[in-house]
Amino acid sequence: MFHQPKKVGILVGGGPAPGINAVIGAATIRAVLSGFDVVGINDGFNWIMQGNIDHVKPLGIGDVSRIHFRGGSALGISRANPTKSPALLEAAIVSLLRLDVDKLITIGGDDTAFSASEIERQSKGRVRVVHVPKTIDNDLDLPNHTDTFGFQTARHIGVEIVENLMVDARTTSRWYFVVTMGRKAGHLALGIGKAAGATVTLIPEEYAEGTLRLATVVDTLVGAIVKRLASGRPDGVAVLAEGIVEHVDPQDLAELDGVERDAHGHIRIAEIAFGEILKEKVQKRLAQWNVKATIVAKNIGYELRCADPIPYDMEYARDLGYCASKFLTEGGNAAMVCVTHSMFQALPFDSIMDRKTGRVRVRMVDIDSDRYMIARRYMLRLRKDDFDDPSEIAKFASVLGITIEQFHAEFAGIVADEPIPRSFAGDAGPVMSRRPPSDD
Secondary structure: OOOOOOEEEEEEEEEOOOOOHHHHHHHHHHHHHOOOEEEEOOOOOOOHHHHHOOOOOEOHHHHHHOOHOOOOOOOOOOOOEEEEHHHHHHHHHHHHHHOOOEEEEEEHHHHHHHHHHHHHHHOOOOOEEEEEOOOOOOEEOOHHHOOOEOOOHHHHHHHHHHHHHHHHHHHHOOEEEEEOOOOOOOHHHHHHHHHHOOEEEEEEHHHOOOEHHHHHHHHHHHHHHHHHHHHOOOEEEEEHHHHHHHHHHHHOHHHHHHOEEEOOEEOOOOHOOOHHHHHHHHHHHHHOOOOOOEEEEEEEEHHOOOOOHHHHHHHHOOOOOOOHHHHHHHOOOOOOEEOOEEEEEEEEEHHHEOOOOEOOOEOOOOOHHHHHHHHHOOOOOOHHHHHHHHHHHHHHHHHHHOOOOHHHHHHHHHHHHOOOOOOOHHOOOOOOOOOOOOOO
């Protein structure tokens, strides 16, 4: 008796990212051309883990042939977590089998990757699974520093927003504290801040988790404002990764009490007015020395997540969708796909897990890299070499109306852990000048 090929299911978990539709479209087209029916599963794992199989739709080439131009997700999205209990996990698997789906493509970040791996493990061969890495945070540990799809579009649009804010800041003599998405890692904040030439960018990798005092962040920003004022500029833009919140000592953030968490146990950082908290504390700190600064706190992230992808992400995400579908329909299983140096790779689920946590490894910004060091040298923030130059410290102290000794006592501590850039020319010393010209 001839066995009919079973169906390919596609679902999207986590948060939106530009390029999702490109993955859905390319994966569907490849599967259909290979002789398989495709089922689009709406709203991630949300319905199927409850045993509800009504929220699905068949996908054909005509349904998806042009969706790669658009942002958002044609299948919706959710952070529903089927790994919260064995019952939910098994219900999701049974729902897939009821839909005649024995091949599943998941699109998402680290939480969805973990859910995908658990679906594959629990199914015991009943469902083959492949995961496509997606996040504007760029924090999945892909080979050769390969970006996750959606990151470059998010950075591109974030730079445009910050560029406009920089012009407004200079025009109106104010500061902007721009909080970007990036729960665990600072790739997006650094990518935006460095490309735009923001005055200063702060990322969570600068600090040890759970030990950061909020006063350190406040004084870093105060120091940047004072240094800017000493050069005759009352304006600036600070780009701040939201993940800094999770590094702050909890006793410094009473505002966290009662904050809602998502299905994966993460604090909903968007509900914490981190920019407003910093604005209030920075202004209060400056007021100790009768210095006023107009500061506007602004969150960006939702403006980036559902944007139409730039051509880079359109092409990249379509490649990923094609590779995922081809890998799966040719018998592949239990892997996350990526394209690095123009070559397809399937990364087995076991190889991407952190042995200590049992979760997918997260890629952090390498603060020892030259890329980060260059970013630091172009930021206008207090540095160790400032404190070695009495004339510079005298200028900063005069802004606050205090002595050099008092300035040392107030601010020297925030540069204690500053990374030192390596020499590019052996004993010749650093090739970059101490004070490069500002991009703004």
